[in-house]
Structures are given as structure tokens and as C-alpha cells.
Amino acid sequence: MxxxxxxxxxxxxxxxxxxxxxxxxxxxxxxxxxxxxxxxxxxSPTGSASAKAGDYNDADVDFSKEMIQHHRQAVDMAELAAGRASSQEVKDLAAKIKGAQDPEIRTMSGWLTSWGEEVPKKMSAEMSGGMDHDMSAAMPGMMSGQDLDKLEKASGTEFDKTFLTMMVEHHEGAIEMAKTEKTDGKYGSATKLADDVVTAQTAEIKQMNEMLGKS
CATH class of the missing domain: 1.20.5 (Single alpha-helices involved in coiled-coils or other helix-helix interfaces)
Known part of the structure; x- marks a missing residue:
């Protein structure tokens, strides 16, 4: 016991x-x-971003938000080529642009989410068509609503020329934005993507100018 x-x-x-x-x-x-x-x-992604707040700055956030909208417009323009372009070369280029920029949109959206920032909402056709001069000025190379209407109504060789001319301008704007990010940004992956944008789109501008018969 x-x-x-x-x-x-x-x-x-x-x-x-x-x-x-x-x-x-x-x-x-x-x-x-x-x-x-x-x-x-x-x-968590947000927690990691908070712990590493010094790894990025306002320039990285602005670049990501603005380039997402810039890329989205380029993708929308590129999607028109499949049913409107007469040149297979134009169709192939448009597919290449969409294939490159869609993943970059997802990548930048992921950064913003991890930083606790809001991902820009995708503009509807009505919003895109009503794009005013101020928005175009804020993001160089962005097409106005009138530009997009013109492109959407074009077909055949007229579409080819209009698409290439507009996309050259669009790419030039993206390069300008990317160069600003390379100078002012701090987040390594963002500045690397900006460098990739400059390289890829400079080459595409050269290709498009050759297709337009420009030296």
C-alpha cells in the first residue's frame, strides 16, 4: 500500500x-x-516582407504597380493580333510579347502582395477606353482610349502597321520606366526585371522598326 x-x-x-x-x-x-x-x-510572405522592409523602397512599389498596368495594355494589344493581323510575323511577335509579359505581371503582383501593397485592379474595356491624357503621361508609352479604338477597328495590313507603330511607342515608354527603376529601385529582383525589360524590348523595337521598313 x-x-x-x-x-x-x-x-x-x-x-x-x-x-x-x-x-x-x-x-x-x-x-x-x-x-x-x-x-x-x-x-508567411507578408511577415517575411515586413522583416525585410529595407530590401525594397517606394520606387520598387511604384515600378511594380505601374508596369503591371503597362504590361496589361501591351497584352491586350497583342491579343488583337491573332484575329486582325495579316502578317504571320506580326502574329508571332504579338504572341511573344504576351508570352513574356503575362508571367512578369504575375511576378510583380506577387511582390506587391508580399509587401502588403495592393495589386492594381485590371481595367475593364470601358475604363481602358476612357484613359485620359493624365494617365498616359504618368506612364510613358501608354495608349489613349482613341488609340485603342483605332487599333481594334483596324485589320489586315492596316492593323499590322498600326500595331507595330503603337507597340514601338509602348515599348519605348516601358524602357523609360525600367531605366528609372534601375536607377532608383532597391529590390534586387525588381531591378533585374527592369534590366530584362530594357534588353528584351530594345531588341523588339529594332525588329518592329525593320518590319515597318525603318532603319
Whole structure:
């Protein structure tokens, strides 16, 4: 009987000690700023971005937001080529532009989300058609609503020439924006993407000018 009571007492002491250890561990965790809440936050994309707030700046945010809208318009223009262009070369170029810029839109949207920034909403056809001069001025190379209407109504060789002429201007605007990011941005992946934009779109401008018969 005595042995049984001793065993019960030891078991109770062991359980009590275990609970006390857990309490102390919890208190210690909250004391040094690494409790479970902070661990969960740090493991999330937003938490990581907050912890690395110095890795990006306002120029990176502005570049991402504006280039997303800029790319979206280029993709919309490129999608028209499949049913309106007469030249297979124009159709192939348009497909190449869409294939390159769609993934970049997703990449930049991911950055903004991880930074706790709002991803720009995709403009509807009505909003895009009503684009005013101020928006075009804010993002160089953006087409106005009248420009887009003209492109959408064109077909055949007229579409080819209009598309190429507009896309050259659109690319030149994107390059200007990318160069600003390379100068003012801080986030390594964003400045690298900006460099890629300059390289790829400079080459495409040369190709499009040759297609237009320009030297």
C-alpha cells in the first residue's frame, strides 16, 4: 500500500514539473520576442516582407504597380493580333510579347502582395477606353482610349502597321520606366526585371522598326 502511494506521489510530481516547464517555456518565449505568433508571422510572405522592409523602397512599389498596368495594355494589344493581323510575323511577335509579359505581371503582383501593397485592379474595356491624357503621361508609352479604338477597328495590313507603330511607342515608354527603376529601385529582383525589360524590348523595337521598313 505504501509503495502504491509513493508511486502515485511521484507520478503527480512529474506531471506538475512538466506543466511548470511548459509554462516557463511559454513565458520565456514571449519575453524575447520569438513567441509562436511571431514565428507564424515570419513564416508567411507578408511577415517575411515586413522583416525585410529595407530590401525594397517606394520606387520598387511604384515600378511594380505601374508596369503591371503597362504590361496589361501591351497584352491586350497583342491579343488583337491573332484575329486582325495579316502578317504571320506580326502574329508571332504579338504572341511573344504576351508570352513574356503575362508571367512578369504575375511576378510583380506577387511582390506587391508580399509587401502588403495592393495589386492594381485590371481595367475593364470601358475604363481602358476612357484613359485620359493624365494617365498616359504618368506612364510613358501608354495608349489613349482613341488609340485603342483605332487599333481594334483596324485589320489586315492596316492593323499590322498600326500595331507595330503603337507597340514601338509602348515599348519605348516601358524602357523609360525600367531605366528609372534601375536607377532608383532597391529590390534586387525588381531591378533585374527592369534590366530584362530594357534588353528584351530594345531588341523588339529594332525588329518592329525593320518590319515597318525603318532603319
Amino acid at each position: 505504501t509503495a502504491h502511494r509513493t508511486l502515485v506521489r511521484r507520478t503527480a510530481l512529474a506531471v506538475t514539473a512538466g506543466v511548470a516547464a511548459l509554462v516557463l517555456a511559454a513565458c520565456g518565449g514571449s519575453g524575447d520576442g520569438h513567441d509562436m505568433g511571431s514565428m507564424e508571422s515570419d513564416s
